Every structure is written in C-alpha cells, then in structure tokens.
Amino acid sequence: xxxxxxxxxxxxRDNYIKYIDxxxxxxxxxxxxxxxxxxxNRLKEYLGVDNILLVSxxxxxxxxxxxxxxxxxxxxxxxxxxxATTSTLIWEHIKPKFCDIDRYSxxxxxxxxxxxISDDTGAILPVHTFGNACNIDKLQDIxxxxxxxxxxxxxxxxxxxxxxKSIFCYGDIxxxxxxxxKLFHSVEGGALVFRDSSHLDYAKSIxxxxxxxxxxxxxxxxxxNSEFHAAMGLCVLDDIDYIMDERKNIWEYYYNNLKDDYEMxxxxxxxxxxxxxxxxxxxxxxxxxxxxxxLNQKDIFPRRYFYPSLDKLPYFDTSFNCNISQxxxxxxLCLPLYVGLSREIxxxxxxxxxxx
Numbered sequence: 001x002x003x004x005x006x007x008x009x010x011x012x013r014d015n016y017i018k019y020i021d022x023x024x025x026x027x028x029x030x031x032x033x034x035x036x037x038x039x040x041n042r043l044k045e046y047l048g049v050d051n052i053l054l055v056s057x058x059x060x061x062x063x064x065x066x067x068x069x070x071x072x073x074x075x076x077x078x079x080x081x082x083x084a085t086t087s088t089l090i091w092e093h094i095k096p097k098f099c100d101i102d103r104y105s106x107x108x109x110x111x112x113x114x115x116x117i118s119d120d121t122g123a124i125l126p127v128h129t130f131g132n133a134c135n136i137d138k139l140q141d142i143x144x145x146x147x148x149x150x151x152x153x154x155x156x157x158x159x160x161x162x163x164x165k166s167i168f169c170y171g172d173i174x175x176x177x178x179x180x181x182k183l184f185h186s187v188e189g190g191a192l193v194f195r196d197s198s199h200l201d202y203a204k205s206i207x208x209x210x211x212x213x214x215x216x217x218x219x220x221x222x223x224x225n226s227e228f229h230a231a232m233g234l235c236v237l238d239d240i241d242y243i244m245d246e247r248k249n250i251w252e253y254y255y256n257n258l259k260d261d262y263e264m265x266x267x268x269x270x271x272x273x274x275x276x277x278x279x280x281x282x283x284x285x286x287x288x289x290x291x292x293x294x295l296n297q298k299d300i301f302p303r304r305y306f307y308p309s310l311d312k313l314p315y316f317d318t319s320f321n322c323n324i325s326q327x328x329x330x331x332x333l334c335l336p337l338y339v340g341l342s343r344e345i346x347x348x349x350x351x352x353x354x355x356x
Contacts, residue, residue: 005303007338008180011235019231035230048166051194058177058190060223062088065173073120078108079311080325081127098311098320104266110138123149128157133271158184161272168193186233246339247275257350278335285330305334
C-alpha cells in the first residue's frame with residue numbers, strides 16, 4: 001500500500017447520492033444552483049463570515065480578487081508558498097515583489113515589507129502558511145498607512161480563528177482552496193470572502209461572464225462551480241467535525257513523538273490550529289533527502305512543501321534574494337496526514353525519522 005502525503009477524504013457514498021438525487025430532481029447543474037447556494041449559506045454559518053462566493057478553484061479565486069480590487073502594477077508577496085500564489089499575479093500581468101519570510105512562523109516577514117513598497121504597489125498578498133496566521137495586525141497597519149489593499153492567500157486556513165474570529169474576516173479579501181487535497185474540499189473548488197459586500201456583488205458578475213441581468217456589462221470569465229461539486233462540499237461539511245478530530249489526533253501524535261527531534265513551525269499565539277499539515281524542519285537538505293529515500297523504500301511519500309522557494313524559479317523575477325525562504329524550502333518536509341492514516345503507519349514514519 002502506498003502512503004502519500006495526503007489522501008482525499010471521501011464521505012459516505014449514500015449521503016452523496018442523496019444530494020445527487022436532488023440534482024436530478026431540480027435539473028439544475030450549474031449557474032448558482034440550489035446546492036451551491038446552500039453550501040455558501042452553510043459555509044457562512046460555519047466559518048462566521050458574511051460575504052462568501054464559491055468559485056471553480058482557488059487559483060481563479062486569487063485572479064478574481066485582483067480584478068475586483070483593481071490591482072494592476074505590482075504586489076508584495078511571499079516566496080514560500082504553492083506556485084499559484086505567484087503565477088496568478090504573472091498571469092494577470094502583475095509584477096510580484098518577493099518579501100522574505102520569518103524563520104519561525106514561515107509567514108511573510110512584516111518587518112521587511114515597507115522597504116519594498118513603491119508608488120506602483122497595489123497590494124500585499126501574504127500567505128497563512130500551513131494555516132498559521134500571518135501577523136495580521138501589523139499587516140493591517142502597513143496597508144492603512146500606505147493606502148494599499150490586503151489580500152490573504154488563505155488556501156490552508158479553513159476553519160482557523162484569529163483572535164476568536166474567523167481568519168477570513170481580516171483584510172480586503174481572503175481566498176480559499178477547496179481542492180481535493182484540502183481538509184475541506186468539493187473535489188475542485190474555492191471561494192472568496194469579502195469584507196465589503198459591494199465587492200461580492202461585483203465578483204458574482206465577474207465569474208458569470210460579466211453579466212448583469214443577462215447583459216454583459218463588463219469583462220468577465222466563467223468561474224462558477226457546479227452542483228456536483230457543491231454536493232461533495234455539502235457531504236464533506238456534514239462530516240467536518242469528525243474530520244477535524246481525526247486530523248487533530250494524528251497531528252498531536254506526530255508532535256508528541258517528534259517535538260524533541262525536529263524544529264517545527266511556531267504557531268501565532270492568536271491563532272487556532274486546523275491540523276492541515278505537519279511540517280518538520282531538517283538541519284540540512286542532505287539529511288532530508290536521506291530520510292525521504294528511506295521513507296520511499298517503505299512506499300511512504302511525504303512532500304517537500306514548498307520547494308523550491310518561488311524567488312528561485314526561472315520564469316519569475318529572480319532579482320529578489322530571500323535567503324530564509326530558500327533555506328526553509330530546502331529543508332522542510334510535510335508528513336502524511338489524512339483521515340484514516342493508521343497508528344501503525346505513523347509509528348513506522350516516526351521510527352524512520354527518529355533513527356535518521
């Protein structure tokens with residue numbers, strides 16, 4: 001049996017069929033159908049937010065955020081993230097300016113941002129890395145001072161609370177991924193959460209070809225999600241408490257057995273843990289590669305999230321030298337973590353890591 005870093009959660013097939021039967025009854029497959037609207041409403045309640053919009057994936061969520069806020073020239077962002085955080089900027093002809101990360105939180109270093117701000121800077125795009133909150137208060141102070149926008153890439157932060165409020169309540173827009181690899185998923189999908197309800201209305205037209213009253217009033221795109229994806233999202237949301245409990249147990253078992261052997265991400269003291277990932281930091285890249293080889297021999301495949309540091313990719317501006325991000329990226333490894341991961345497999349992984 002192959003053990004990958006993640007195994008998508010599949011809910012009860014019978015429960016999924018119940019939702020699918022409603023699609024056959026309604027004969028409504030897409031275009032803001034009843035299941036999609038139900039999922040939006042249930043997510044608003046579960047997450048504690050007011051303005052949420054489902055879209056077809058988390059990558060498009062980022063691109064739509066730039067359009068809604070009118071971001072055109074340059075954006076300051078983190079190089080320690082999945083490539084979509086930066087590739088979406090390039091795709092929209094926006095220049096990314098990389099700000100190095102904090103070596104403990106793995107989030108953007110707020111003390112290095114202001115030196116990068118120019119007259120062309122339209123926004124800061126930090127990442128809640130592995131679900132760990134950025135220094136939100138300091139970021140808000142910076143964008144207020146410089147009159148620029150704040151977009152959070154919150155792809156990993158489903159269910160996280162910051163200062164006892166949903167982490168999605170902060171900034172101008174937060175974007176979420178509902179990809180199959182995420183702890184909450186709809187197979188493919190994503191969402192935007194808006195502070196300003198007028199931005200929600202605008203975005204809802206953007207993702208539907210720019211239509212208002214069935215007339216194209218401005219440039220738009222098709223980024224709607226389908227009823228079949230919403231059905232999966234509703235099923236997974238039905239089980240979300242169970243999912244979170246299972247992940248918590250697995251995460252804590254890793255932590256209790258490895259905390260004395262490896263350096264780990266330091267969580268923001270104001271944030272709750274959603275147990276999405278379990279990253280560990282090796283002393284050297286060679287040590288990491290040796291352990292990966294030993295794990296692979298047992299058909300266990302962890303993943304090097306996020307390698308390489310994005311400031312080193314050849315098709316981005318490589319003039320930024322983010323030494324901490326490069327160092328962390330070369331030495332970090334995310335261990336398998338998913339509902340159904342057995343204690344026996346965890347013990348095998350832990351034994352290999354302890355006797356590196």
